[in-house]
Amino acid sequence: MKARSSLWSRAYSRVLFGFVITFVVNVSLRAQAPESPSAAVRKPRARDLNPPSAPRGLVAEVANCHQVELRWIAPADGTGSGPKAYVVRRSDGGESTLSAGRTTFSDANRVSPSTGLTYTVSAVDAGGNLSAASNAVTVTTPPCAGDEQGVGDFEGNLEVSIEDYPDGKSRTLHVLQTNKERLPIQFAGEAPGHLSTGAPVHIKGRLLDGILVVNSGDTDLETLAMAVSSSTSTTTSTSITNNGQFAVNTFGEQKTLVMLVNFQNDAASNHLWHCE
Secondary structure, three states: OHHHHHHHHHHHHOOOOOEEEEEEEEEEOOOOOOOOOOOOEEOOOOOOOOOOOOOEEEEEEEEEOOEEEEEEEOOOOOOOOOEEEEEEEEOOOOEEEEEOOOOEEEEOOOOOOOOEEEEEEEEEEOOOOEOOOOOOEEEEOOOOOOOOOOOEEEEEEEEEEEEEOOOOOEEEEEEEEOOOOEEEEEEOOOOOOOOOOOOEEEEEEEEEOOEEEEOOOOOOEEEOOOOOOOOOOOOOOEEEOOOOOEEEOOOOOEEEEEEEEEEOOOOOOOOOOOOO
């Protein structure tokens, strides 16, 4: 027994003082099925696949050589989730999207004089379902009698930025991002100070050489309660299981278990390690 203890003592004396063995265990939780009802497995919410009914009674009237006024009747039945926005389409490819809170539209977006235009309106619900088109109406804009300008409705998300100059001066730039294009905004007076990037807005203005001219930022610009078109995003990705349920995917999440085992030769305590 003495020889055995002496042998182990000499073996452990060669172990450096404070030597640390670290065991790192990475536990991957990628795509693991939940083990209890409280885990994040949920049934998919029933998706609304029923489009809203088409708008009715579309009427178009020419205001001047650069402006056409439209009005229609909102869908009256309860099909689907109801309209959240309207899409106005023009026969020359023009298209505008506006919130469902209004059923009138002033089109002054590159309307040319002496041109025949056909319009339709469709409704879009919260699920992105598009209704059938309304009745089609056709108008012909007259030739311009003078320096006529059209004032139209424009909706989209606002972009606000600040441009600095070497002399220390700066100016605030406003741009309207519609569903089709980016339009720089020029305020005839002082721009409102409460505007922020990303705000959905409705603007009454004149489109001159690609610039949206707004007379009054207080009366001709309205902040909408919600964006005309939006997408839902989530930080937790999901995958569809074989039974049609949604399971949370925790790819990339890891847990680390660290075990520290210290071996040291404590001669003062004369402590010996024994292995069976």
